[in-house]
Amino acid sequence: MTGPRRPVRIGVQLQPQHAIYEAIRERAAELDDLGVDILFNWDHFYPLNGDPSGMHFESWTMLAALAEQTRRVELGALVNCNSYRNANLQADMARTIDQISAHGTGRGRFVFGTGSGWFERDYDEYGYEFGTVGQRLDALAHSLPVIEDRWTKLNPPPTRKIPILIGGAGEKKTLRIVAAHADIWHSYSDLPTLERKLAILGEHGRAVGRDVSRIEISAGVLDSIAHRSFQDADELHAMGTTLFTIGLSGPDYDLAVVHDWLAWRDHKNAR
Template sequence: MSTRPIRIGVQLQPQHAPYELIRDRVTELEELGADIVFNWDHFFPLYGEPDGLHFESWTMLAAIAEQTSRIELGALVNCNSYRNPNLQADMARTIDRISAKGTGTGRFIFGTGSGWFERDYEEYGYEFGTVGSRLNDLARDLPIIRERWTTLNPAPTRHIPILIGGGGEKKTLRMVAEHAHIWHSFSDAATLERKLGILGEHCAAVGRDQGEIEISVELGKQSVAEVEELRALGASLFTLGMTGPEYDLAPVREWLAWRDAAR
């Protein structure tokens, strides 16, 4: 059983809905007591009408940072391929500073991954490469991002948490061991148990305390009993993805009640 408190994150997928509704749902999530609001870093809908309404991730996150005062925020996840690593670091620092209004401590989480949606690459002129090349690029860029955070003026308000999404056992989990404060995956209990063992091997290889890494899992359609199994294995951050055009928050209320009962 994880000793970390349970946290609930909600991914408002920025597709098929007007921005005004997304903004209103962010306000509602903060008022309900959700711990984190995420979007995603794509340029087109991932499902539903392929040319439906869609908004860009980072500009929206800056607006969310200004709009809110308590809830943490980030992308689940950023695509490393779309922006120079030094620029990513500067953007993250800026949103961290925007989100620190009134408290002095930022609320931005740098969620990142190697990218996969080919249409984004083709239509926006990025080289798609291969799964391996994109992962290699992410491994190359993460140290650059972290180094840039040490040179920016003003500096970030805190050590910006890095969330790495993905379950690749050779490359992704190695990067998690080296860089991540949060590891996010779409795992059932059996898969999570196996991958945590592999993550432990990577942590031992790089001299990292595995306990420093928060374990995040997508709720999806899992039952409370299934989520309790994940909790027993060490997961503490549970995320719920939802799409427009409505963003029904009823499931969020249910999972927040579960969180609060467990505390």
């Protein structure tokens, strides 16, 4: 899949777990100053690893605060859970954060990262119907046109076309939703998997009548490539991946690895 040449971008997911909020706020400010391209959290209600009863914070309210405190970095959830909020409400919340993040420039920085949901404890503890994978994906497919339509009706409207990032790699439903709606597709794929998924994404694009080469390819940086040579990242980049996101957990959020990834980004973009 070939498309427009994009610069390499680096994202950092500050996982909102096992940390006091002051630590999250301070690291977000540091990442903004360092030149990270996108700052993510995630949309869960409990830690995903470590102590399951450890400290944890809610995604959207945090994103609004980070939008106010930062100046240049884009921000969003990796990813929002479609099941937890009415589609029209999601659109309004996204527009509001987009407007908050536009202070000083008039151009918002919010990225609408979304997915169908998967963490059953969230559903059980907060009273949502878990259903099946297929039902949750169908709900996401139904919600996205509603969200996009609501953005056209809000006053004031978003400051820009809010980019839609969709996370997930299911070949029958998820990638079809990506082909129809996403500006960014995020997965945790190794090279052979990515090659296969891109071919399937292309098939879905032809089926829905959309040029999927315009979708930015995003990869989560697993430990296997985060703390060693950049050979794997180089290979993913050669396959078309341009957004690489490092996940950091509390309590301390060690940013040392981020410096290495930013240097790699700058080297790639200088070529």
